[in-house]
Amino acid sequence: MKHIELSFRSHLFTFVDMDYRACSPENLSQKLFVHHYSLIAVMQGRGAGRIDGKRIRLIKGHCFLAAPGALLEVDGAESEGLAFYRLAFRIERIASTEEQGIGLKEPDAEEEILRLEDKLHVQPFGQWASMLEELYRHREHKTGLEGYRQHIRLQELLYYLCERNDGQSERNPRSAVSGSIDKLHEDITRIASVKQLAQLANIGVRQYTYLFKELTGRSPVDYMTELRMNEAKKRLLVSNDDLNTIARNAGFQDVYYFSRRFKQMVGMAPKHFVAKRRRELRIVALYYAGILMSMGVKPVGANLTWWGGSEFLKEQERDIVDVGAQPSLEKIAGLEPDLILMNDTHSQYYGQFSKIAPTVIIPYDGKRGIYEDIRLVGELIDRPQAAEQFVARYELKAEKARAALTEAGITGGDFPATIIRLEGGGSQFSVFGDNYGRSGWAVYRGLGLAAPAKVRQLIESGTQIVQGLPIDRLPEYAESSRYLFVVNEGEGIGLMRDRDLWNGLAAVRGDRVFELGKEQFAYFDPVSVEAQLELLTEMLIFRGS
Template sequence: MNETTTANTVRPNRLYVMKQITLHVQPASWQNEYSGGDDCCLIVVTGGSGKLTVGGTGFHLEKGKCFLLAPAEAAGMKADADGLSFYRMTFAVWETAEIGSYKALSEAPPCHGDMQCQPFSQCIDYVEAIYRLRDAEDEMTAFDRHVRFQELLRFLFLQHSSVQAGGNIRKAVEQSIEQLGERYQDSWTVDQLAAAAHMTRWHYTRTFKEITGLNPLDYLNGMRIDRAKQLLLMTDDRLFDISHHVGFSNEYYFSRRFKQTVGISPGQYRRNHREGIRVFAPFLEDFLVALGITPVLQCSHALWGKQEYLGLQHVPVFDLAADTIEDMSGREPDFIILDGGMERWLSPDRWGRLAPTYNMLHRGEDWRSTLRTLADLLGRKGSVPDVIAKYEQKAGEARAALGRSVRGKTVACLRFSALGSSLYAGPEHGYTGPVLYKDLGLEPHPLVRQLTGESRKANITPEWLSRLDADHLFITFDKRHSSYEGEERKVLDSAEWRALPAVRNRHVYEVDFLTWMNYGVLSHSQKIDDVLRVLA
């Protein structure tokens, strides 16, 4: 009997052998130079911050960063003021020369340099396990350490492979998103979506969120809700039929998800889009008027007055300080929108008994998002692009005009009350900063950023006020805390105030309180007019 032997050639295989792992907790300003040897070096940062310099290129180090140095690659490390904590692992790369023998290589692994290591919690689990087993003497514990180290490298190398093939992965997920748009009614799970894209659930979810900003099922439900909105307005179909058509198997679950997403029930959404809805939106009237909606009532305050700039003289007034729900007899709204910041005056639970009520989480500086939300609630989404475009055109033209007249001059905005003085923040925060410093391009006085930081405003003491040598000052007065008429203006008689350059040069401009202490698009437009009138 003849025997046939089939020989399979085994391709050379690399083996990574860890030699040493050390934990370093270094103080501020520590620095060291590592000369490149025959081994690779993996650095995993666990705390503090610093800098790694490799071949003349600097890399920022902070918690969650990993860096792999190839053999013979020298590097310098330096800690910042908060110190630097990191693990350092050295390892050799071996390759099979022939069956049963290995030779050492002095070349880099498949990837090196600044490494992806997310989620970092998984990375640090591997590293800490290896560190705990560093002094292993028995064979099984040493083997366990070896296995953990291979798992760590596999974790890092797989992410590198994903980054290298990122274009293909991204394209696969984008195609998956298109498929969801076509088949949003189907019953989907994340595992099904990932399998269809030929990748792991973790990689699929991470890439999906990078593209859309949402997790897959949240994105899918958002698509279903958006389609349900269209059907609510285009048809008279029952909620049962609409919910099943868009992919919800249960009408009550659909209604709950709709309210969680939109803020009101599907039925109320449909009712709000009919003509002639009567809306009460205290101190959000600016947005209503911008959308072409006249509120059934306008809000007022005994000390502040009402928003005169809106031109709602014919609209009845509701005084926050004096009127109650009972005073609305005969003027009941169909729908109430409350600003989340108004709860001290208007309880959502109580007003909800008068009419369906939407309690808005006011986005403040992001007035465009507020405008879009209200437009969606009230059936005016088509008006939004025009409103925003008109504002941006006006701001752009004003910015160009002011650039010629106030170049190099500094500006600040102050609010005075009987309780003290407030300085309003820079380009990103507050009622005034985004308009003055971002939209109009004016230069904030250095104290604006120094004192306010990430806050919308900061209390400013007489000592700091004396240092506010801005070229131009916009001021407004809050009467709410005054016990007698004019108390909030006492600061104007102080020596610190009278000595300011803007005061001496008559470059102080008093502006309307409710116009400037407001986030509405029409309010911002009026601020632009006020600035142009005195500075252009």
């Protein structure tokens, strides 16, 4: 058992929430992200699960403590089913007077408040169950006198755990076995045998094997093989390393043995697995969803709050789950993705996303255009031909569009154009380059219209956007532009019609200002960019040179 020590003098422990979960043998696996310290108390039945990938046995009377940010997975229940409480509580450090007054502070990320262990001792079970049931019955009482009583119930339950888990963990064989499993998860390439694991735990191989199976439900050999095989699968899906490198990084010393075991366990050779799975991937795209759809791959989830809404992708987006601008870890885990694809917007959550599925970050780079993006994603999901087909198709359409403009007397390279967005009731504006949506790729790359000097600086530097500029600086970016494109994301050109500054622009005097709707022109995916090219060509020809 584990030695639990609560820092009750320097920390406050408060009740957050509690729920009761029942699983039948027919249930598919469940995934639950833990946002606060959480006790997982099994009340009936048997099953199996994982905490941050570490396998645990879920049996009536077992209790586990998970830290904030952990991923709890329930693989399923055995014939009699499985039921457990999840009790979440918050720990806040009480600031001392030296820390600028008395108050509450969140613990530092690296500060160890509770030392975690796989299984906690909770006997006698009847008393433990009674305390949990009482807490659950009053879970809605969080304020007033009843809320205070609930707070006391939590303290009593934590005291109960401390009282029953006061043994020295380093002298406990089960704890030693658990520690060796932690070492195995930290680096699966370093430990090659059960004998090495037993040596880490400082006990004999026979006793080690018995305790290992008691803790995890698996033999050490099967557990290590499964762990390494899962790591190999992840690497096969998200990297283009050769098979030797993948096998070695997954802890297999012999690539031929790895290939043979892989085929035995998965049912196909590694190369066939890659080809098949990359074409059948369940992907959550926090970014690049439009690129996936342009290649015929519909993600199961995406950040549609920010990046969804293009008029040209509405039908395809209809069945995609919106995981939110601040992505919901529970929603993502519930979708059971094979791959999570993202840019660097939410890179601080990479570790948590990686617990759910292999996660690939393709950082935003203002100097890397849509061609490079679609090629990167195409290579990742084994659709390089689809990426090249888009590039070739767009280039052909762009060539035809430029020819049509020339025939209409519009020579792109001779005519500068500026793309802006009005803000702040017309008091401010943003200006865009060729690689930040808002039709920039179609205007500058596709149609070949020239960028004024200030805009060209944005493009060449990779900045691509300047926001919140005072409106009196608009002539710096648009005074000499023959064409002015205004993307209406809530504020249109009607705000500007009576202003001398606006009416003095060459594009306004020549009636060559185009108001572009957000749903058609704000987006920067291959499908939208193709449509924008066609629409802009029609607009320019209709208005004339």
